[in-house]
Amino acid sequence: MADECKFEKPRGTRDFGPDEMYRRRLVEKNMRECFERFGYREIQTPTFENLELLTAKSGEGIIDELYDFTDKGGRRLALRPELTAPVMRFYVNEMQRETKPLKLFYLSNCFRYDRPQKGRYREFWQIGCELIGPNSPLAHSEVISLAYEALKSAGVQQIVLRVGSLGVLKPLITGLGLDGCDERAAMRLIDKSEYESLEKFLSEKGVGAADAKRFLATIRCKSIPDARALLSDSIGSELSVAFDYLDNVMRLLDSFGVANCTLDLAIARGLEYYTGLVFEIDAPLLGAEKQLCGGGCYSLVPLFGGLEVPTSGFAIGFDRTIVALEEEEYSFETPRSTDAFIVPVGDGGRLLECAAGISATLRKAGKRVEVDLMARSVGKALKYADKIGVKKAVLVGENELEKGAVLVKDLVSGEQMEVELRRLPECV
Secondary structure, eight states: OOOOOOOOOOTTTOOOHHHHHHHHHHHHHHHHHHHHHHHHHEEOOOSSEEEHHHHHHGGGGGGSSSSEEOOTTTTTTESSSSSSSHHHHIIIITTTOOOOOOOEEEEEEEOOOOOOOOOOSSEEEEEEEEEEEEOOOOHHHHHHHHHHHHHHHHHOOOOEEEEEEEEHHHHEEEEEHHHOOHHHHHHHHHTTHHHHHHHHHHHHTTOOOHHHHHHHHHTOOOOOOOOHHHHTTTOOOHHHHHHHHHHHHHHHHHHOOOOOOOEETTEEEEEEEEEEEEEEEOOOGGGGOOOOEEEEOOOOOOOGGGGOOOOOEEEEEEEHHHHHHHHTTOEEEOOOOOSSSEEESSSOOOHHHHHHHHHHHHTTTTTEEOOOOOOOOOHHHHHHHHHTOOOOOEEEEHHHTHHHHHHHEEETOOEEEEEGGGHHHHOO
């Protein structure tokens, strides 16, 4: 006998069974409703984009992380690794003349050739938003509030919001006297929280020990007054304006009812298109892979050929959100069970036709109905119905049909009664 041929799912992907899909759809529903309460409307973009779009945003180095390919027309394409670039491309193509603000959200799968680990896969899902047009503390604090409330709506309780500003961080780095390449290298070390390596790097680049120490102390400050105090003798108008803006955002977040919000001037985001306010939300229970959400203010539209316009937004890792719920032992709602299981008592054509008709009538009445499709005996059919959690079985037999009725058996109490067909929807 030939060996059985086995096909496995590709590495870094998953199959989702009915129970898991129920939980995922429930979380999706709760998060979608949260976005809609804030006035956002859902959009969708293609699963693959022109490779040039993605390299324009992230550089040629991203190609090693992509599922890229050449199609039959010779075009270089790639499966989308995230959603911000596709959404901004969509805006430039079709929505630049739309009345502002544009409040858009999405929930889609993305693909990245990465090392699979817990909560991190090669196919993964993101839910997020883009706000196009407004540029004010109120607008940006509401974006952050939406991210926070979306995770709370999903059911995640233990989260920490960290808010920073590249409007503060970039001038601080510039003040160290580094050249462009060294500034970017320093930003990468800050983004990875590698402070010992950063201190050594600054020393090697000729930054004085006192200046380096004050810089490191400033980006670790947990309050704006403390950060201002450290810079009191050197704070210029640019930094002062950035601090004022950040302070206004923090105050508004408090008004929006956002709790567990901390200042983090070391948020670098690691992406050059971010321009001002930045934020991240963590789930501490997830350990090293704790970040659930990242976002802020950015500028991509001119890069894609559009007119400059203020943009901000965020992306939430949907899969990590599910992992966070599991770590918190979140109690999901129990799926609604089937209302009625219809059992033809016999295999005659008339019985099967009546069973089909009864199921159609009950479904039109909003009932969840299954028909025994395996032609089981009555006893086995009832045992199966009980196993899958059905509370009522409808027995369709010749004798009862002659009287325009069926038997309804309560699988919990064991009681059985004859019910007229016209009254059946109200009895199951």
